[in-house]
Amino acid sequence: MAFLILFHFPEFSGQFCRRFIMLQIQDIRNNLDEISGRLSKRGQDFSSLLKTAIEKDDVRKETQTELDSYLAEINQASKQIGALYKEGKREEADQLKEKVSELKSKTKDLDEKLKAAELEVYNVLTQIPNAPGVNVPAGKSENDNKIMSTHGEAPVLSQNLPHWELASKYDLIDFELGVKITGAGFPVYKGKGARLQRALINWFLDRARDEGFEEVLPPILVNEDSGFGTGQLPDKEGQMYHVTGDNLYVIPTAEVPITNMYRDVILNSSDLPIKNCGYTPCFRREAGSYGKDVRGLNRLHQFDKVEIVQIVNPKESYDVLESMQKYVQSLLRDLGLHYRVLLLCGGDTGFASAMTYDMEVWSAAQERWLEVSSVSNFESFQANRLKLRVKDEEGNKVLAHTLNGSALALPRILAALLENNQSEEGIRVPEVLVPYCGFDLIS
RNA sequence: GGAGAGGUGGCAGAGUGGUCGAAUGCGGCAGUCUUGAAAACUGUUGAGGGUCACACCUCCGGGGGUUCGAAUCCCUCCCUCUCCGCCA
Structure with missing residues (x-):
């Protein structure tokens, strides 16, 4: 499934899938009860899907925070390496390089984890239809x-x-x-x-x-x-x-x-x-x-x-x-x-x-x-x-x-x-x- | 279909390995001046994530690669433009 979507819609792997999906995850977080109530008028209970969406997004957030902190370290080290080379301090620079490559191996896993987490959020959110307006009568058919x-x-x-x-x-x-x-x-x-x-x-x-x-x-x-x-x-x-x-x-x-x-x-x-x-x-x-x-x-x-x-x-x-x-x-x-x-x-x-x-x-x-x-x-x-x-x-x-x-x-x-x-x-x-x-x- | 050029912020347009999220101009916004406006001058001005707020992270057509480091180098896909051919 993941492959299928990514294959057809390359943009899913970029920012597109990250935040812009149907009901906004931020909205769901802020107005969970209201949205849940409105959705129930469709004759189906969406509350567990909504909760799942939030949970999946929590994972996404955590993963991203962790990844970002590694990236920040790498960025800083890279700048140092450049500076060290200019000063002619080869050895110190080479040491730092090793450190960076260690960090990079960690980001690789995290990056995959992040993409998977984003896709999971997406897959949940796309199952949730729009929340009916306040004046919409409840009913199934x-x-x-x-x-x-x-x-x-x-x-x-x-x-x-x-x-x-x-x-x-x-x-x-x-x-x-x-x-x-x-x-x-x-x-x-x-x-x-x-x-x-x-x-x-x-x-x-x-x-x-x-x-x-x-x-x-x-x-x-x-x-x-x-x-x-x-x-x-x-x-x-x-x-x-x-x-x-x-x-x-x-x-x-x-x-x-x-x-x-x-x-x-x-x-x-x-x-x-x-x-x-x-x-x-x-x-x-x-x-x-x-x-x-x-x-x-x-x-x-x-x-x-x-x-x-x-x-x-x-x-x-x-x-x-x-x-x-x-x-x-x-x-x-x-x-x-x-x-x-x-x-x-x-x-x-x-x-x-x-x-x-x-x-x-x-x-x-x-x-x-x-x-x-x-x-x-x-x-x-x-x-x-x-x-x-x-x-x-x-x-x-x-x-x-x-x-x-x-x-x-x-x-x-x-x-x-x-x-x-x-x-x-x-x-x-x-x-x-x-x-x-x-x-x-x-x- | 054949040949070539190119895709950078709202637009135009620099940037060819480091301090570049990106010069400069135009436009936008705010202010000074003015009765008001224009002009001029000054400041400000991309998007997303993250945070109470910062920090920080991502994005220079999409994807992948090289490198400690990529807008910049390589691969690949997409798109646009110009000329030729064809044609409403």
Whole structure:
């Protein structure tokens, strides 16, 4: 295991692995009870892991202190040797050399011990997910998620075709053609289907800009460091497409390149908040997904998404989370969709997130809710990996808080729009999109 | 793909075996002067670990080696730039 990690991530053997790992060990030391309590909301007891982390770190500290004292002696002796040579005192110098080589043999063992200790701390810490925020309900599964609100009403329809049938009826999306070109999960959007897709992207981006997000158009291939920075690597490697020839990964979300723009950065607090939005196609291998859940646009290997990202002062992150989830709601409302807002319980909250809202739209024909957005506050969990820090007024450096959300993911929005707005005359296009796509009815 | 050059602090750019965590300039911060600002002058200004605070340790692209001692020498990997070829 150790070899595997070191092999894939040479930086682990350097300072990277030493201090910047997920939850901060310093935080765990200072707020053990609080963090333990928050983590328990995930429906699992992490207290022993937390204790182990501290114990392992104690060993690491001890070892380092011991090693450092030897290194200090060696450094001093080396300086003396230089001075002795200058004075022409060969013999004394040679004696000291022997002493140094003795000391050096001791440091070799200690150095190995230190690296092993660091790896042990790392291995423990990476098993610990982010501590859920104070308002996150306890719970083990999606059944414990809290429905915060439901908006609009399910449409009353004279016909009720699922979106894949509508797509085929009006020649909007060709799934079989995608299979021919690439494979399942890579649909071809055609005609008004393609135009509607483009309209949604542009509308989402314009709305985000009005909301103060600066648009970026990032690369969709990222290197290993970036994959690690946002936590896709090393654990979720199998979920990304991997271009082995160049050792690059195809992004599963714009979060990866956008957030990594701020990797290894120390910001001034006056730079905050940083608000970025970006459109990218997203690619997910979705290995092991089958069945009716993946029918049509429900689950794809390639899809389009506009993402919003914020980097904020730690004190403000929960207020910002609220404003972001309200913003996403405003999009759904303007599209006239029947939707609901879930606050995920501890157990359903993603590994890196402290608090997550999911937005789900109603699929009239499938008669179920489809997740179209996930808005999360990562607190400092992600910033810790990224080494993204803020210098406050006193010059103290603290980890920034990062947040992101989909605003929005396109396929399920399109599915809901098609299904919910259908009638014998055709499919009505939401008013806000008409200027963007140039038609108000698909018939 | 072929040939060459190079990776040093926020940036530019010195440093080719010892007292170098690193000259100098720019930028940043603080102060003097000024009604205020600019200019000028003075001081200050990398990151991480460790400590009550010091001490001390680590870091000059990554990893390894030579040496009492490495930014400096050797090996190796990665990356960037320039020219040629190919090409949206």
